[in-house]
Amino acid sequence: MNDKSIGLDLNDVVAALKQVLPTDQEAVPLHEPLFGGREWEYVKDCLDTGWVSSAGPYVSRFEEDLARFTGLKRAVAVVNGTAALHTALLLAGVKAEDEVLVPTLTFVATVNAVRYCQAVPRFVDADERTLGVDPVKLRRELAEIARFTPEGTVNSRTGRRIKALIVMHTFGHPADLDPLRDLCAEFDLDLIEDAAESLGSYYQGVHTGHWGKLAVLSFNGNKTITTGGGGAILTDDEDLANRAKHLTATAKQPHPWAYRHDEVGYNYRLPNLNAALGCAQLERLPELLAMKRALAGRYAKIFSGWPGLAFVSEPEFARSNYWLNALLLDENSGSQRDLLLELTHQAGILTRPAWDLMHTLPMFEPFPHGDLSTAEDLARRLVNIPSSPVLGQAISGRV
Numbered sequence: 001m002n003d004k005s006i007g008l009d010l011n012d013v014v015a016a017l018k019q020v021l022p023t024d025q026e027a028v029p030l031h032e033p034l035f036g037g038r039e040w041e042y043v044k045d046c047l048d049t050g051w052v053s054s055a056g057p058y059v060s061r062f063e064e065d066l067a068r069f070t071g072l073k074r075a076v077a078v079v080n081g082t083a084a085l086h087t088a089l090l091l092a093g094v095k096a097e098d099e100v101l102v103p104t105l106t107f108v109a110t111v112n113a114v115r116y117c118q119a120v121p122r123f124v125d126a127d128e129r130t131l132g133v134d135p136v137k138l139r140r141e142l143a144e145i146a147r148f149t150p151e152g153t154v155n156s157r158t159g160r161r162i163k164a165l166i167v168m169h170t171f172g173h174p175a176d177l178d179p180l181r182d183l184c185a186e187f188d189l190d191l192i193e194d195a196a197e198s199l200g201s202y203y204q205g206v207h208t209g210h211w212g213k214l215a216v217l218s219f220n221g222n223k224t225i226t227t228g229g230g231g232a233i234l235t236d237d238e239d240l241a242n243r244a245k246h247l248t249a250t251a252k253q254p255h256p257w258a259y260r261h262d263e264v265g266y267n268y269r270l271p272n273l274n275a276a277l278g279c280a281q282l283e284r285l286p287e288l289l290a291m292k293r294a295l296a297g298r299y300a301k302i303f304s305g306w307p308g309l310a311f312v313s314e315p316e317f318a319r320s321n322y323w324l325n326a327l328l329l330d331e332n333s334g335s336q337r338d339l340l341l342e343l344t345h346q347a348g349i350l351t352r353p354a355w356d357l358m359h360t361l362p363m364f365e366p367f368p369h370g371d372l373s374t375a376e377d378l379a380r381r382l383v384n385i386p387s388s389p390v391l392g393q394a395i396s397g398r399v
């Protein structure tokens with residue numbers, strides 16, 4: 001009996017997942033990379049030519065390929081997504097004691113980067129439809145606390161300047177970018193897109209990363225494409241891109257032999273070896289996105305109308321990369337989340353709950369926030385399910 005008031009039959013859910021996923025392996029990971037293009041060739045080329053470190057032709061090629069794919073003027077490759085976020089905040093002029101608005105429903109890197117600048121995170125709530133920052137709720141909060149001064153927007157409760165908003169495209173689903181951009185214009189905030197999860201995701205037909213002053217990508221091993229570890233800063237602003245390049249390359253002045261550094265820079269360069277992997281992965285990105293979409297389609301179909309839970313689909317204004325697929329248990333089934341995690345793991349299906357919310361972590365607990373009830377509610381009911389591109393390929397092979 002599948003009665004909503006009684007709740008969910010978890011064994012049925014596990015059986016449905018088994019129908020979508022391969023049965024011939026001991027455990028199905030949450031997300032694993034897929035190689036099989038020219039990765040070997042390009043990495044071998046680095047070894048053969050000796051260009052393995054921070055100089056070499058693959059870095060600029062990767063940057064150009066990224067700019068072309070996303071449609072932004074410039075991409076600056078760096079060592080990981082966290083370094084990209086740190087650099088983006090520095091370039092936006094975030095200073096110690098500034099407040100930066102950040103979602104509480106995000107990966108820890110978003111908030112760590114704020115703290116690297118000695119700025120103060122102010123946590124904001126999520127929108128159930130997008131899992132991203134809720135623009136309506138944030139506007140209401142800012143209308144209450146914001147005071148306009150010649151130095152910028154100030155939080156009238158803390159006296160600190162509110163400098164920027166970071167939005168994050170959760171699991172690849174774009175946040176509602178138009179109203180968020182309008183809100184940043186209205187309150188004089190810099191918008192930064194943490195697009196670490198949304199390479200290949202589009203908002204109203206345009207790739208994510210175009211709404212912020214700066215955006216960042218990650219190429220960690222579990223992301224849509226990987227360079228082993230890596231990240232990038234995206235921007236349409238040539239000056240900011242040049243500043244990003246300088247700051248992340250130890251702030252060394254270009255010169256044939258002199259070694260002169262003109263500010264405290266960072267060694268955040270992406271090695272050529274990793275960029276080579278990135279070039280090969282990027283060539284396959286359209287194919288990887290198609291596989292991920294096939295997998296999401298299969299999940300959406302099998303869980304359509306399912307009593308007690310829903311498959312998380314892209315918002316109507318967006319085309320998502322479906323980086324990480326998710327099931328959302330109904331309000332009255334939320335208590336069964338941990339049991340679902342337990343049963344799926346027993347069945348070799350490596351599911352995972354949402355991240356612990358940022359405002360609950362010990363190092364961020366002292367920082368300010370308003371009502372976060374939607375994020376709290378979502379985090380309590382959400383389960384990520386296997387999302388590797390290869391799983392979509394298996395489906396195309398079977399159907």
Ligand SMILES: *Cc1c(COP(=O)(O)O)cnc(C)c1O
Nearest residue numbers: 080081082107109110196218220
């Ligand atoms: C992956 C990720 C990052 C960056 O991670 P790195 O591992 O440093 O590349 C940042 N923000 C979010 C939301 C992420 O998912």
